[in-house]
Every structure is written in structure tokens, then in C-alpha cells.
Amino acid sequence: MINWEHVYATDFALPSTTTLDEAVSELAACLRDPDPELRDGYPYVVLRTWIARDVINGSRRIRLGDEMAVRFTDPHLHARTFAPLVLDMIVSRGDFRRPWLDAFADWYPTETELRGHDDELGWLHAVAHGADLLGTLGTHPEVDPVAMLDLAVARMLAPTDHVLRDQEDDRLACALGRILADPRLSPGASVDWLDPVEAAFAALGSGPTPPHISHTMRTLRALYVLADTGFPARRDGGPLLRVVRPDPLKARLAKVLAPVFDAACSVG
Structure with a gap:
């Protein structure tokens, strides 16, 4: 060896x-x-x-x-x-090869083992590692960025019993930010990908928040911060990236998150 x-x-x-x-x-x-x-x-x-x-x-x-x-x-x-x-x-x-994208798109939202770290296997990070590739594919000239936004939503809303930790949701927010910085996105496409999330939040009943809904909330909160402040283009630093339409995106994020904030902040 x-x-x-x-x-x-x-x-x-x-x-x-x-x-x-x-x-x-x-x-x-x-x-x-x-x-x-x-x-x-x-x-x-x-x-x-x-x-x-x-x-x-x-x-x-x-x-x-x-x-x-x-x-x-x-x-x-x-x-x-x-x-x-x-x-x-x-x-x-x-x-780039299209079969790579197809294989990734088949796997990412369907992976059920979401542990960030294992005592024997070390770092696993399915959501975070997948998010890194998602962000790269979402800005590739041969890939539709809208399809990658939809793939991120499918990953967020996939039901699970596991609660994410180790900043997987932050990594996914960074990937979303990279895609949303792509000038190919139309004004509608920059916000319409949130429609399924809004519907999922509206359908919530009383009781404990399901883990996948909690992941989605945390990811979108992190994305709001990134849309407001910008974020490094690379993990080792570099100039800040900014989403192409920060104000409409922040307005839509606030609207989508408002019902869950209202429920959390209401007294009695």
C-alpha cells in the first residue's frame, strides 16, 4: 500500500x-x-x-x-x-457527465442514513457532503439551477426520524445561496421553489415539530442570513457572493417562515 x-x-x-x-x-x-x-x-x-x-x-x-x-x-x-x-x-x-447528475439526484433526497458522525466510521455527513455537490452542480452551465433548487427542497422535506446536527443545515443553506447567486435564474424562479415548503408549513398541525420540518426551518433561517449579508464564494474564503435578488428572496422567506414563528412566539 x-x-x-x-x-x-x-x-x-x-x-x-x-x-x-x-x-x-x-x-x-x-x-x-x-x-x-x-x-x-x-x-x-x-x-x-x-x-x-x-x-x-x-x-x-x-x-x-x-x-x-x-x-x-x-x-x-x-x-x-x-x-x-x-x-x-x-x-x-x-x-461533467449527465449520468453523474442523474445518479446524485436519485440518491440525495432518498438517503435515509443522516448521521453526521459515527464513533467508528468517523464523518459521514450525507446531507452536508451532498450539499457541496448540489451547490457546484447548481451553478454549472449544463445544469438547470431550478432543478437543483427543487432537489434541495426534496432533500429538506424528505420525512425522517433523525434530527440533523453538525451544521448540515448550514451547509445546505450555503449550497442554496450559491445557486441563488446564479444570474440565469429568473425573478420568479428565485422564489417559486419555496412553494412546496410553504405548503408543508401550512399543513402542520399541533404537536411536536417533525424532524424534517425542523431541518427545513433551520436551513431557511440560515439562508435568510446569507441573503442579507453575503457569504464566501469558497470555504477557504475569497470575495463574498450575493444572491441575485436578495430583497424579494428575503421577503418570501419571511412570508414562508411567518406561520412557524407565529406559532412559536404566541403566548398561551
Whole structure:
């Protein structure tokens, strides 16, 4: 097995004892390993760097992307939830295939294992990792941003017994913000994606708030803040992005959230 810590320490140089294809194959296997030190450690950083530096070139990235798309149906949760991270690297580098989008769209709203972290498997983050890819796809010139907004709504409103933690809802809000900063969106499309959410909130009865409704509320509150203040274009900083129509979006968010705020703030 390749010593990935050594690769990291030598400015990500390819070891002389292996070919690039062999190294990429081993990296792909590491990103499916249940050991979080392998899946989310040095191999992850090496893969990200080699893709960014074009060490893993176009044809190899396409093959790797095809492999990640298949992983959305993998029986192991840790394999499914790291597939969008790798695809995000690849799509961000400029590659895109429609089957990748289709596989992601089939998986993202239907994933039922929503744990952010597991004591043995480490970080899983299905919602957060999927949100990163969602935001990248939503701004890709070959992808309809409205379809990605609808996909985000489907993820938010999917019934679950699990309450999100570890800022998954914030990551989804950031993805929504990136998509809503896309100038391709019409004025109507910038707000009409909230129609199903408004209907879901209106249908709430008395009693405990279902987890998926709680997730949706928290995501939209975070999105309101991002629409008001702007947000970094990249997770490592950079200039602020702003949604293309912040005032209409904030007005619609306030209208959608008003009934749940009214219920929470009423006395007696």
C-alpha cells in the first residue's frame, strides 16, 4: 500500500514505485474504506490536490467520476456519503457527465442514513457532503439551477426520524445561496421553489415539530442570513457572493417562515 502521508510530505509527488493509474485506483479504494483515517485523511487530501493540479487528468477524472456515480448505490453508508465529495472535486475542475447528475439526484433526497458522525466510521455527513455537490452542480452551465433548487427542497422535506446536527443545515443553506447567486435564474424562479415548503408549513398541525420540518426551518433561517449579508464564494474564503435578488428572496422567506414563528412566539 502506498504511504500517503509520505506523498503529502513530499509535495504530493507520485511515488516512483507505482504508476499513476495504480495510485488513482488505490485512492478510490481508500475513499470507500470504513477506516476514517484512510477515507478522510491523507488519501483524501492527495486526491483533492492531484485533481486540482491536473495530475489526475481529464480521462482519469471521467473514469473516477463514473466510479463515484456508481457508489451512490453502494450498500455501505460511508461509501455513498463520500462519493459526492469526490464528484464535487471533479465537477469543480471542469468535468461533467449527465449520468453523474442523474445518479446524485436519485440518491440525495432518498438517503435515509443522516448521521453526521459515527464513533467508528468517523464523518459521514450525507446531507452536508451532498450539499457541496448540489451547490457546484447548481451553478454549472449544463445544469438547470431550478432543478437543483427543487432537489434541495426534496432533500429538506424528505420525512425522517433523525434530527440533523453538525451544521448540515448550514451547509445546505450555503449550497442554496450559491445557486441563488446564479444570474440565469429568473425573478420568479428565485422564489417559486419555496412553494412546496410553504405548503408543508401550512399543513402542520399541533404537536411536536417533525424532524424534517425542523431541518427545513433551520436551513431557511440560515439562508435568510446569507441573503442579507453575503457569504464566501469558497470555504477557504475569497470575495463574498450575493444572491441575485436578495430583497424579494428575503421577503418570501419571511412570508414562508411567518406561520412557524407565529406559532412559536404566541403566548398561551
